[in-house]
Amino acid sequence: MITSLITSFIVGGLICVIGQILMDGFKLTPAHTLSTLVVSGSILDGIGLYEPLIDFAGAGATIPITSFGNSLTHGALAEAEKHGLIGVLTGMFEVTSSGISAAILFGVIGAFIFQKRNTTY
């Protein structure tokens, strides 16, 4: 258990460090950084490396936004494996990500609950 926590800490932390390097070193905006990471996650899954990383690091690999690219690609690939080229297309419409649905749901709920407050400093 504890080793799992530590590996997820280290792997998750390292992915964030890569993000920080993109932001500070390459002067990317947060949106550019996150998009880059999502695309990398998707490519990593394409060459079959992301799933082993999840096996290794658990939440350290599923919580960073890279896993978003991974799950999308994984869905598309699973369909492609079954139905060939046409599966890539149909797969695209089948894949879901709990991140998006959760963000939409809690975004609306959050807007309901929270009022505007004074800016804090």
Added chain:
Amino acid sequence: MKKILYISLVLLLLTACSNEREEAIYPAEEAPQLEEILNKQDTINGYRSVLNDEDILVAIDIKRMKRFNKEKIEKNLKKQLEEKFPDKEILVTGDLKVRWELEKVMDNQLNTEKLSETIEEIKSLSKEET
């Protein structure tokens, strides 16, 4: 900040060394052959296995640094077991959930009927893929 890093490093080393091999097969006396194969594995820290007339469920605790190859290790072991037990359905997994479920089976000393029910449940659980 650095302190936390050091502490976590020390913890990592400690836990890496202190993992004891936990091995258990239920019902215990059933399968000396199975035990033999499982004990040979050097990529795992331990295992839990439950079997009845049709199925063998094995939950392995894969060593931390070998977990990258989780799928391969599972497949490999499954193949070995299938050779030895051609008439049984075999499930090998490194999944924590299955391990915990098998522990429950062992703790509750389930009898045959309940056992096969639970085994079916566990099998369907592990089939679910995201």
Added chain:
Amino acid sequence: MVNAFGTIQFKEMPSIASTGVVVGPVEKESFFADSFDEILELENEKEESYEQANSRFIEKACTIAVQQGREQMENIDVFIGGDLINQLSPTNFAARKLAIPFLGVFSACASSMESLILGSLLLESGNAKSILAGASSHHPATERQFRYPIEYGAQKPGSAQWTVTAAGFALLQKHAKNAPIITHATIGRVVDGGQKNPLHMGAAMAPAARDTIERHLKNTNSSMADYDVIMTGDLGKIGLNILKEMFQDEDSGVILQDAGAQFYGENSFFNSGASGAGCSAAVFFSYMYDQLKNGVFSRVLLVATGALLSPLTFQQGETIPCIAHAIECRMEKRG
């Protein structure tokens, strides 16, 4: 009279009869907090949009300025003002309530001085007797338009500045008793220093400030040492250092000051300092106005700087053009 370089000399001596400055709750932290007329506890009241809140700040500041000048709102001839929001909606909406003939102006954070220059010209020409002029900005409203939503977590670099929530308006009248007079004004040119980083406004605006100050000094045949203070609007700490280094004048080190750099003191949360049209308006119409009135300063140059960018232009990769308007104020004991 506008000469070739854009410096205007006012012969009729328009004066700043009174001022009104209203700030938000964060500005309690300000170095200038004691000089502000009113600090509101709520940045925006319940169910009120940020833009509405901005209008409320403007209305309050105008009311205070008029009250302190012992005038009636209906006696004001013209209301000149600007803010940072699209189509100047907060000022337009405030003008709807004030019901005074209205001129909306925009030169981003330099709007405060632009409205003051226009007001002085109207007084000078004899077409008006009392004028309300000033500018405002509202932190959350500006932030959401130019940057990110308020609650979005984006790490700010050390060069970033904090748009203040403040409205500052001045009542301009001819020959008001015991009030600072406006002697000169220099209209700024749009200067582009080739900067592209919207989180580093100080660097973008410094060349415009330099251009305007230089032209003003040249046109009025004066040097920096003739002024007690030359105060820029919102260059921030880094922008001020850049401006000082560009001048390489031995006097520039002391005389050049910046309202944005001093606004929040040394509080590192605000990084390089304050910014926004309300920053220059609030400081010039409270602290600087008081100092002039109390005779601490007798001759100052107020230079408000503005970055003329929009969220579209910097996303399209354009550089940030900037402008700076200057007003020279003097306090003379007049019988």
Added chain:
Amino acid sequence: MDQKQFDKIVDKQTPKAPLFVNMLKAFLVGGIICTVGQLITFFYIRFFPFTERTAANPTVATMVFIAMILTGTGLYKKISQFGGAGSAVPVTGFGNAVISASIEHKSEGYVLGIGGNMFKLAGSVIVFGVLSAFFVALIKTILVKMGVVSW
């Protein structure tokens, strides 16, 4: 003064982002967020019928829920100022982008305000996630058909 001289002055006066310190902070904050995620994963595996793989979905949803609370109370912004990418890269950062935008645009109504602006910041992540997934899957499928790689 020409452009070069000016650029030099700007360069000299602008403070450099402390890359190493920022990296360390990002590591710490990102690591902690992922560890919390791992704890939540354990919770779901233990008490609900989820395996390690399937537990990722409820975990992500729970993390976004936590992000909602932190965003609404104004804490997420503070964590981000300290943690930088450490709080932007985990899915909580994605949640923060969506939730902050929808709270912000509530004043323009539920359809045009919240509905229209919710993905103002986070939309690009979805767009590029889906696009790259499509192309990666396409390329891999073609390569498999050609016999260069296997599934």
